[in-house]
Amino acid sequence: MVQPLRLGLAGLGTVGIGVVKIVQRHADLMTMRTGRPVVITAVSARSKGKDRGVDLSAYAWEDDPVALARRDDIDVFVEVMGGHDGAAKDATEAAIAAGKDVVTANKALLAHHGQALAEAAEAAGRVIRFEAAVAGGIPVIKSLTEGLAGNQIKRVMGVMNGTCNYILTRMQNAGLPYETVFEEARQLGYLEADPNLDVGGIDAGHKLSLLASIAFGTKVAFDHVELEGIGNVSIEDIHLADEMGYHIKLLGVAQMSGRGLEQRMTPCLVPADSPFGQLQGGTNMVMLEGDSVGQIVLRGPGAGEGPTASAVMSDVIDIARGLRLPTFGCPATQLADVCPAKSATPAPYYMRATLLDKPGALAKIATCLGDAGISIDQMRQINQQDEQDDKALVLIVTHKAAPADVAHAMSQFAATGVLVGAPVAIRIEEI
Amino acid sequence: MVQPLRLGLAGLGTVGIGVVKIVQRHADLMTMRTGRPVVITAVSARSKGKDRGVDLSAYAWEDDPVALARRDDIDVFVEVMGGHDGAAKDATEAAIAAGKDVVTANKALLAHHGQALAEAAEAAGRVIRFEAAVAGGIPVIKSLTEGLAGNQIKRVMGVMNGTCNYILTRMQNAGLPYETVFEEARQLGYLEADPNLDVGGIDAGHKLSLLASIAFGTKVAFDHVELEGIGNVSIEDIHLADEMGYHIKLLGVAQMSGRGLEQRMTPCLVPADSPFGQLQGGTNMVMLEGDSVGQIVLRGPGAGEGPTASAVMSDVIDIARGLRLPTFGCPATQLADVCPAKSATPAPYYMRATLLDKPGALAKIATCLGDAGISIDQMRQINQQDEQDDKALVLIVTHKAAPADVAHAMSQFAATGVLVGAPVAIRIEEI
Ligand SMILES: NC(=O)c1ccc[n+]([C@@H]2O[C@H](COP(=O)([O-])OP(=O)(O)OC[C@H]3O[C@@H](n4cnc5c(N)ncnc54)[C@H](OP(=O)(O)O)[C@@H]3O)[C@@H](O)[C@H]2O)c1
Ligand SMILES: NC(=O)c1ccc[n+]([C@@H]2O[C@H](COP(=O)([O-])OP(=O)(O)OC[C@H]3O[C@@H](n4cnc5c(N)ncnc54)[C@H](OP(=O)(O)O)[C@@H]3O)[C@@H](O)[C@H]2O)c1
Numbered sequence: 001m002v003q004p005l006r007l008g009l010a011g012l013g014t015v016g017i018g019v020v021k022i023v024q025r026h027a028d029l030m031t032m033r034t035g036r037p038v039v040i041t042a043v044s045a046r047s048k049g050k051d052r053g054v055d056l057s058a059y060a061w062e063d064d065p066v067a068l069a070r071r072d073d074i075d076v077f078v079e080v081m082g083g084h085d086g087a088a089k090d091a092t093e094a095a096i097a098a099g100k101d102v103v104t105a106n107k108a109l110l111a112h113h114g115q116a117l118a119e120a121a122e123a124a125g126r127v128i129r130f131e132a133a134v135a136g137g138i139p140v141i142k143s144l145t146e147g148l149a150g151n152q153i154k155r156v157m158g159v160m161n162g163t164c165n166y167i168l169t170r171m172q173n174a175g176l177p178y179e180t181v182f183e184e185a186r187q188l189g190y191l192e193a194d195p196n197l198d199v200g201g202i203d204a205g206h207k208l209s210l211l212a213s214i215a216f217g218t219k220v221a222f223d224h225v226e227l228e229g230i231g232n233v234s235i236e237d238i239h240l241a242d243e244m245g246y247h248i249k250l251l252g253v254a255q256m257s258g259r260g261l262e263q264r265m266t267p268c269l270v271p272a273d274s275p276f277g278q279l280q281g282g283t284n285m286v287m288l289e290g291d292s293v294g295q296i297v298l299r300g301p302g303a304g305e306g307p308t309a310s311a312v313m314s315d316v317i318d319i320a321r322g323l324r325l326p327t328f329g330c331p332a333t334q335l336a337d338v339c340p341a342k343s344a345t346p347a348p349y350y351m352r353a354t355l356l357d358k359p360g361a362l363a364k365i366a367t368c369l370g371d372a373g374i375s376i377d378q379m380r381q382i383n384q385q386d387e388q389d390d391k392a393l394v395l396i397v398t399h400k401a402a403p404a405d406v407a408h409a410m411s412q413f414a415a416t417g418v419l420v421g422a423p424v425a426i427r428i429e430e431i
Numbered sequence: 432m433v434q435p436l437r438l439g440l441a442g443l444g445t446v447g448i449g450v451v452k453i454v455q456r457h458a459d460l461m462t463m464r465t466g467r468p469v470v471i472t473a474v475s476a477r478s479k480g481k482d483r484g485v486d487l488s489a490y491a492w493e494d495d496p497v498a499l500a501r502r503d504d505i506d507v508f509v510e511v512m513g514g515h516d517g518a519a520k521d522a523t524e525a526a527i528a529a530g531k532d533v534v535t536a537n538k539a540l541l542a543h544h545g546q547a548l549a550e551a552a553e554a555a556g557r558v559i560r561f562e563a564a565v566a567g568g569i570p571v572i573k574s575l576t577e578g579l580a581g582n583q584i585k586r587v588m589g590v591m592n593g594t595c596n597y598i599l600t601r602m603q604n605a606g607l608p609y610e611t612v613f614e615e616a617r618q619l620g621y622l623e624a625d626p627n628l629d630v631g632g633i634d635a636g637h638k639l640s641l642l643a644s645i646a647f648g649t650k651v652a653f654d655h656v657e658l659e660g661i662g663n664v665s666i667e668d669i670h671l672a673d674e675m676g677y678h679i680k681l682l683g684v685a686q687m688s689g690r691g692l693e694q695r696m697t698p699c700l701v702p703a704d705s706p707f708g709q710l711q712g713g714t715n716m717v718m719l720e721g722d723s724v725g726q727i728v729l730r731g732p733g734a735g736e737g738p739t740a741s742a743v744m745s746d747v748i749d750i751a752r753g754l755r756l757p758t759f760g761c762p763a764t765q766l767a768d769v770c771p772a773k774s775a776t777p778a779p780y781y782m783r784a785t786l787l788d789k790p791g792a793l794a795k796i797a798t799c800l801g802d803a804g805i806s807i808d809q810m811r812q813i814n815q816q817d818e819q820d821d822k823a824l825v826l827i828v829t830h831k832a833a834p835a836d837v838a839h840a841m842s843q844f845a846a847t848g849v850l851v852g853a854p855v856a857i858r859i860e861e862i
Pocket of ligand 2 (some may be wrong): 441442443444445446447475476477478479481494495496510512513514518536537538563564567595637733734735737
């Protein structure tokens, strides 16, 4: 008689209910695919009484997810509560200590405590799986850890926060300023309770740090992700970039070079006709680059009940099938300490500045760039008139420049005394 | 002491040499990732003496791949010779009989003998893996079998023959006729020895039949794939389709409905701005649609030494890691017999016909469509003059129509007596 795989489900929100629905709807399919039934034994959430639109009466209830994690009648603890501390952490630790496998959708938890949890799990002979934590329904963890396991990974790039991509594409398509679209997104329920997790790039940074660990065999190093959110992306820059053939995306890049590990999650210009440039709305996209395979691009829904539950269930089914791997693809004790790159790889930059229309103003700007060792690929001046002044908008695309040199040039711009307002510099990623 | 995983490599062509290079270059990486060394013990090819640009001196040589498959000092038989019968089949059967796991890149072999081989392997407790057989470096078998295992699969679509996509995009971009580009492709070495495997859609059809088996839990049914190659795609239709916002692709579609299993590998019009429409050159793309996850799109190199060897090695590494699954995702003995759909799902169609510019000619065409129960979405008439005659080019986009009705209308067109040459009808897939 085959033993069913018994799940303890902590969290009955968007993702948790999605998991319940798949388990209930596809019992036969999963038995066929795994050779054993997959069942939910017990569940936990904050409010027991809430109507969640599904029948939970067959499942034991636990008020405390830690108690759920320790139950004798579960094999896998499914953590879909969220939060990088508190209940999620306590219950995950308890599950491992009690000899359970863990499936989680919680990137915050793993970005902060992944190393310790992985070591504990591996010492106990248990697995922690987290496909749903990165890029929702896209099987990117599996593709990277297993599908590209014969490659030395060169680079990982991704648009991995659907809310940010929604906001940026909506700004562009509707010509609306950030604040307006942010408010729309809030009203549509697209934003986390703490919106800075989304628009500050933190959520996407968590995801990037997990991919980087697998890709490069290093310990998760979220603290070393260079983070910049989308709050300063102006509709003006979106339009001007578009005219030059670029779109602005919150783009994550992780790459390893002789200079160390580089992890960035920042707004970038990408070619409008590139796969990333064409990505609209809440869809996610990840590019994995390996030394043998070249570039693989994966695209799909990055969030939502169905897609996220699909990813959780792929982890559960792997466990039911006996497919077991270390959390980050190789034993946690063998993951290397991160040596972070001192600064990002040089890249071309888009720059925008408004100048007082005085003789020699443009020359001063060009001189700043020259002094910083930055050479100019394209430069355009657009004269503007308003009630008070004659002004000139200057757009520059540089050749490859070091970020430090760009920062230096920006500060020198300010010192010229010919600027109106603050200048802008945004990195261009040519993919 | 951990045991190394020992490979017997049959085939030292493009893919085989790619495998040798990865095994030699990434010995440490693979030991780190799998916990055990992955080594090549013995190899086989036709000509022993050939200089293959890599050092093979450490490997035992077998003239006969069957003898290689039976060697005591191999654990995994890697079949990268090709061909659906003969050596590839004999050696694969011998390997299974001798208790070896098998990794193959050979879609022809599995499309023809996959069911029997899978049953034999599973009876012997062995696995057959074939990530490299479909869409080269893209981990599409893994994504479908494991990553989307929590889904009922609704549909699989793909552009999976790089040579055909190269030919079609080159025709479009350079404005060249099929024959010219076919000859170019031949000279570039892009075509199989039997080019009909590529341009006849057979190779892509093999791949589609393997995906369909996994997706729907059915026996591989290559015989039921509706196959049409690209040899009749004219540069005229490519241009006219483009003007209407479509590109022509050799597109595979597998879907299961109440009507049965539908498998098609035929030229289709797809929206120019869709992911498939934008796919240029030799790149492959596969879309997997599941009931929970929605649509996942995977894109990457579909052939070549590095990408294909990357896929072979991902299978080898899975075996080294102890990740073992039935060939088609569930036990071969449980795969259902295919009930093929009698005909393809209705779809809009693009039609082109050249008419003698006689009064009432257009009305006759419209009447044929009406009589066949096909309604017209768009219709355009372009008058043309050449030395002899006044002619009119008529372009039609229909509303959704059943393929049988389209075929009927086409035959009725011919009976009107107002046509110059043969009319064309190509299915439109709106993705
Ligand atoms: N939503 C997505 O699309 C998505 C995508 C990828 C990853 N994720 C991740 O998945 C996790 C869950 O997300 P979600 O969107 O499903 O969240 P959610 O809708 O807010 O649901 C959270 C669930 O956890 C329960 N919960 C919270 N704290 C608890 C505690 N201390 N004890 C017991 N139960 C507790 C809640 O109980 P009550 O219902 O009683 O309040 C609720 O059922 C998060 O880590 C998130 O980052 C979500
Ligand atoms: N090339 C790709 O990009 C690609 C992509 C995906 C899948 N595949 C599949 O991978 C397989 C191999 O393709 P390939 O391009 O590497 O082919 P290839 O370059 O033609 O190499 C075939 C190899 O098999 C050897 N061989 C053929 N018949 C043999 C026999 N009877 N006994 C011993 N050795 C024999 C040949 O030996 P000699 O060298 O001595 O002649 C050669 O080394 C095929 O199934 C193909 O469909 C290829």
